[in-house]
Amino acid sequence: MLKSITESPLFPIVNPKSIAFFGASNNISAMGTTQLNSLMDLGFEGAIYPVHPKEETVQGLRAYRSVYDLPEVPDLAILVLPTRIVSQTLSDCGKRGIKHAIVVSGGFKEAGKKGKALEKELIEIADTYGIRFIGPNCLGVTNSHHKLNTTFLRYEGPAGFIGMASQSGSFVTQMFDYLARRGLGFSTAFSVGNEANVDIVDCMKYLGACPHTKVIALYIEGIRNGRAFIKAAREISQQKPIVAFYVGGSEEGKKAGLSHTGAMAGPDKLYDGVFSQSGIVRAESIAELFDFCQVLACLPKPAGRRVVIQTHSGGPGASAADSCGRLGLELPSLSPETEEKLAPFIPHTGSIQNPIDLTFAKNPMDYFSNIPDILLDEKNADALMIYFLMPTAMVQQSLEQMGVAAERIEKKSVALIERLCESVSGLLKAHGKPLVGFTFRSLSDHFIKGLLRRNVPVFASPEQAAKALRALVTYKELSEKISSEAESI
Amino acid sequence: MLKSITESPLFPIVNPKSIAFFGASNNISAMGTTQLNSLMDLGFEGAIYPVHPKEETVQGLRAYRSVYDLPEVPDLAILVLPTRIVSQTLSDCGKRGIKHAIVVSGGFKEAGKKGKALEKELIEIADTYGIRFIGPNCLGVTNSHHKLNTTFLRYEGPAGFIGMASQSGSFVTQMFDYLARRGLGFSTAFSVGNEANVDIVDCMKYLGACPHTKVIALYIEGIRNGRAFIKAAREISQQKPIVAFYVGGSEEGKKAGLSHTGAMAGPDKLYDGVFSQSGIVRAESIAELFDFCQVLACLPKPAGRRVVIQTHSGGPGASAADSCGRLGLELPSLSPETEEKLAPFIPHTGSIQNPIDLTFAKNPMDYFSNIPDILLDEKNADALMIYFLMPTAMVQQSLEQMGVAAERIEKKSVALIERLCESVSGLLKAHGKPLVGFTFRSLSDHFIKGLLRRNVPVFASPEQAAKALRALVTYKELSEKISSEAESI
Numbered sequence: 001m002l003k004s005i006t007e008s009p010l011f012p013i014v015n016p017k018s019i020a021f022f023g024a025s026n027n028i029s030a031m032g033t034t035q036l037n038s039l040m041d042l043g044f045e046g047a048i049y050p051v052h053p054k055e056e057t058v059q060g061l062r063a064y065r066s067v068y069d070l071p072e073v074p075d076l077a078i079l080v081l082p083t084r085i086v087s088q089t090l091s092d093c094g095k096r097g098i099k100h101a102i103v104v105s106g107g108f109k110e111a112g113k114k115g116k117a118l119e120k121e122l123i124e125i126a127d128t129y130g131i132r133f134i135g136p137n138c139l140g141v142t143n144s145h146h147k148l149n150t151t152f153l154r155y156e157g158p159a160g161f162i163g164m165a166s167q168s169g170s171f172v173t174q175m176f177d178y179l180a181r182r183g184l185g186f187s188t189a190f191s192v193g194n195e196a197n198v199d200i201v202d203c204m205k206y207l208g209a210c211p212h213t214k215v216i217a218l219y220i221e222g223i224r225n226g227r228a229f230i231k232a233a234r235e236i237s238q239q240k241p242i243v244a245f246y247v248g249g250s251e252e253g254k255k256a257g258l259s260h261t262g263a264m265a266g267p268d269k270l271y272d273g274v275f276s277q278s279g280i281v282r283a284e285s286i287a288e289l290f291d292f293c294q295v296l297a298c299l300p301k302p303a304g305r306r307v308v309i310q311t312h313s314g315g316p317g318a319s320a321a322d323s324c325g326r327l328g329l330e331l332p333s334l335s336p337e338t339e340e341k342l343a344p345f346i347p348h349t350g351s352i353q354n355p356i357d358l359t360f361a362k363n364p365m366d367y368f369s370n371i372p373d374i375l376l377d378e379k380n381a382d383a384l385m386i387y388f389l390m391p392t393a394m395v396q397q398s399l400e401q402m403g404v405a406a407e408r409i410e411k412k413s414v415a416l417i418e419r420l421c422e423s424v425s426g427l428l429k430a431h432g433k434p435l436v437g438f439t440f441r442s443l444s445d446h447f448i449k450g451l452l453r454r455n456v457p458v459f460a461s462p463e464q465a466a467k468a469l470r471a472l473v474t475y476k477e478l479s480e481k482i483s484s485e486a487e488s489i
Numbered sequence: 490m491l492k493s494i495t496e497s498p499l500f501p502i503v504n505p506k507s508i509a510f511f512g513a514s515n516n517i518s519a520m521g522t523t524q525l526n527s528l529m530d531l532g533f534e535g536a537i538y539p540v541h542p543k544e545e546t547v548q549g550l551r552a553y554r555s556v557y558d559l560p561e562v563p564d565l566a567i568l569v570l571p572t573r574i575v576s577q578t579l580s581d582c583g584k585r586g587i588k589h590a591i592v593v594s595g596g597f598k599e600a601g602k603k604g605k606a607l608e609k610e611l612i613e614i615a616d617t618y619g620i621r622f623i624g625p626n627c628l629g630v631t632n633s634h635h636k637l638n639t640t641f642l643r644y645e646g647p648a649g650f651i652g653m654a655s656q657s658g659s660f661v662t663q664m665f666d667y668l669a670r671r672g673l674g675f676s677t678a679f680s681v682g683n684e685a686n687v688d689i690v691d692c693m694k695y696l697g698a699c700p701h702t703k704v705i706a707l708y709i710e711g712i713r714n715g716r717a718f719i720k721a722a723r724e725i726s727q728q729k730p731i732v733a734f735y736v737g738g739s740e741e742g743k744k745a746g747l748s749h750t751g752a753m754a755g756p757d758k759l760y761d762g763v764f765s766q767s768g769i770v771r772a773e774s775i776a777e778l779f780d781f782c783q784v785l786a787c788l789p790k791p792a793g794r795r796v797v798i799q800t801h802s803g804g805p806g807a808s809a810a811d812s813c814g815r816l817g818l819e820l821p822s823l824s825p826e827t828e829e830k831l832a833p834f835i836p837h838t839g840s841i842q843n844p845i846d847l848t849f850a851k852n853p854m855d856y857f858s859n860i861p862d863i864l865l866d867e868k869n870a871d872a873l874m875i876y877f878l879m880p881t882a883m884v885q886q887s888l889e890q891m892g893v894a895a896e897r898i899e900k901k902s903v904a905l906i907e908r909l910c911e912s913v914s915g916l917l918k919a920h921g922k923p924l925v926g927f928t929f930r931s932l933s934d935h936f937i938k939g940l941l942r943r944n945v946p947v948f949a950s951p952e953q954a955a956k957a958l959r960a961l962v963t964y965k966e967l968s969e970k971i972s973s974e975a976e977s978i
Binding site: 442 | 518595596655659667736737804807808838929
């Protein structure tokens with residue numbers, strides 16, 4: 001495992017100080033131009049040198065006729081060029097002393113026999129000049145912490161903690177908005193393309209050492225070097241969780257992946273084995289991939305499989321219990337101590353059988369403070385799942401009923417909701433036990449947003465919340481297995 | 490099967506002209522008051538008679554000291570009273586000639602031995618006076634088309650086409666906002682509670698005949714009368730799709746359901762059998778329940794399992810293909826005719842292997858018109874799945890690049906997006922083949938909202954979209970099986 005990202009051959013690709021950009025122009029709809037624009041959009045702070053055979057300026061930047069005219073040897077070259085001139089350009093970059101590149105251009109291995117030969121040529125040129133490059137047929141890198149985004153879509157959302165390596169390029173970009181809506185973002189995301197020189201294992205190693213990355217997400221269509229993959233992942237996953245979505249699981253997915261990046265997809269069961277040997281938690285969908293990343297990054301490891309469910313509504317509680325049961329999670333009974341502590345908070349209609357169904361709260365505030373505080377203390381349980389229903393309209397109505405003046409209700413409700421979020425997030429920190437929420441309200445609701453902003457995971461259904469908790473348990477069990485195997489050697 | 494809802498004993502409960510309301514007061518936080526308020530909120534157009542022992546008016550309505558003082562015999566009595574006075578009140582209602590009631594109050598069968606005896610008493614009173622009643626321990630009925638909502642939450646969203654019968658009460662209310670966000674709504678929704686007199690089968694029969702109901706959703710914790718259930722469902726499902734979510738599937742879910750409404754949950758496999766015999770499509774989660782309702786109500790039956798996927802992005806296309814494969818859907822190759830027709834629209838980077846991956850469109854408009862038009866014509870395919878990525882910002886950017894003046898861009902982009910939605914929805918109508926969309930953007934995006942408003946189903950992930958298509962196939966296969974069994978008798 002790398003001690004520092006500076007040891008990685010990818011470091012200058014992910015953290016360049018200067019970039020030579022090939023293929024951007026003043027034609028605003030050209031792919032290269034779009035990519036240069038999203039780079040500038042995020043406010044990249046280094047030097048950008050567009051190289052263009054004719055233009056004096058490109059997108060307002062001074063352009064250079066050739067790589068030889070650049071005022072310095074840049075850390076990185078980005079090539080968004082027609083296939084036929086990629087080799088020559090990379091070769092020129094090598095001659096000029098550039099050691100790192102991203103080859104966005106397609107038309108290589110994924111495009112048949114002729115492309116395969118071209119890709120071989122590319123590899124040879126890189127070897128000749130000692131160039132490390134990502135691609136071809138990729139979108140490059142997004143490092144939100146370095147204000148670097150070489151893809152064609154604008155980076156939205158916060159500088160995040162999810163490190164990603166993806167064998168689909170556009171997939172990465174399409175997750176920008178998806179994650180931002182949930183208050184999440186990438187630390188560094190790689191679109192690895194055909195992996196002619198840099199592969200997904202190199203990226204994983206980089207992310208393993210990256211201090212901004214709390215969890216690693218992999219989008220896999222086919223692993224090329226199984227042995228190296230398992231070795232690296234096994235080491236990294238002991239320090240940092242890795243979640244993988246493998247798209248070649250079915251025959252249909254396999255075929256689709258194959259034509260998309262030319263990767264070799266293997267039987268689904270084989271991948272199951274590879275992932276569990278590697279300590280990697282497997283996700284069955286893209287949604288799960290990031291659900292799992294969220295809990296693995298934000299929550300402590302659970303001691304075991306026992307879950308308490310807190311609800312004030314029977315249906316959501318029962319669905320949550322059912323989901324937990326299907327996933328092999330257990331719902332323990334409360335200990336007499338907990339029952340005693342809870343008693344003052346439970347109305348006569350409520351149930352203290354797990355799920356703890358309050359039906360209604362004597363004092364609504366208890367639902368976000370005293371009650372979960374007691375449940376997180378339960379010695380028979382390893383995690384807490386809470387159903388959240390707190391529409392802003394409802395809070396405002398309560399305030400109205402409490403006699404708060406109309407003009408103060410808006411402000412008061414915001415303050416109250418923030419206080420509730422603060423309380424829940426405080427409990428999570430204080431108890432060191434996993435806590436996940438679920439709701440049928442929009443994740444954009446004020447209260448839910450407040451929780452997400454504080455890294456309290458809340459999911460849009462009980463099934464998702466239960467699966468996320470299950471992923472925590474899986475990670476813990478895989479890690480223990482690997483660690484005990486290591487000891488027994 | 491009922492020919493008309495007027496034949497149903499539930500008709501006056503769902504479509505009352507006048508209501509006696511017991512248990513509302515001027516204490517705004519009382520449950521009864523909240524329920525009366527949401528009834529008034531939706532603009533119920535009949536007469537409401539609050540009955541209160543002391544107040545002259547309740548929530549601004551003239552109140553009556555007892556049921557005997559009412560100016561007419563109302564169609565329906567709603568009881569939100571302390572358990573101990575429910576029997577006496579129902580008995581008084583009977584004496585006054587009221588034939589229909591909703592008993593919201595809890596504390597009956599679900600609350601142990603004493604409650605069980607109370608419930609028996611209630612049933613006897615009803616029998617004595619010929620009263621049909623929903624409950625106890627329920628929230629009653631929401632009939633958005635009749636502006637009736639007896640639950641404690643305000644009804645949000647459109648008057649919809651999903652008929653629902655639920656063994657969890659609060660669940661129904663919590664779906665108001667959930668469905669509204671997706672442009673969906675209930676036609677009539679029942680919270681059946683303990684089913685002491687009216688049961689889920691009665692509700693299903695009503696919904697089967699209800700002209701506003703295009704699809705029936707069931708939330709089941711335990712079926713009491715299996716034979717009657719199967720007989721009714723089998724008949725109805727031949728005319729109108731039924732989707733069921735059964736929460737007692739796991740041991741944990743079973744226990745939770747048990748303590749919640751006192752229903753008997755049976756082994757999961759048994760329910761599998763009951764549902765498929767009944768022609769009912771089973772959902773594995775609440776999210777699936779309404780996903781399936783949406784496609785079953787909005788889309789025609791597919792002829793078979795063969796799906797074409799249209800995408801301009803490899804990753805989402807591959808995930809969609811993988812999801813289809815896992816669910817037993819097939820991805821046929823295009824016929825030579827289709828290939829020929831498509832050729833002019835496919836750029837050199839694109840793939841016409843299924844998934845049809847355009848990578849980019851020569852003319853972006855084709856993606857929403859010519860291309861799906863050709864794919865829906867494919868004789869080798871029974872359904873089309875389209876990946877949608879159309880952020881408003883992107884449309885506005887294109888217009889900017891086309892030289893549209895800044896002040897006209899907002900309006901132009903709205904018009905353009907509406908035109909695209911109209912085009913997709915027109916194709917769906919013209920071809921009579923199922924078409925589902927999927928996206929990773931928010932379902933609140935302008936374009937997606939426009940599609941949903943036109944009853945083009947769009948889902949938040951490829952997995953959801955594939956499962957929804959699979960549900961269509963399942964419904965078709967179950968219906969055919971039942972119909973062929975009926976013929977062979």
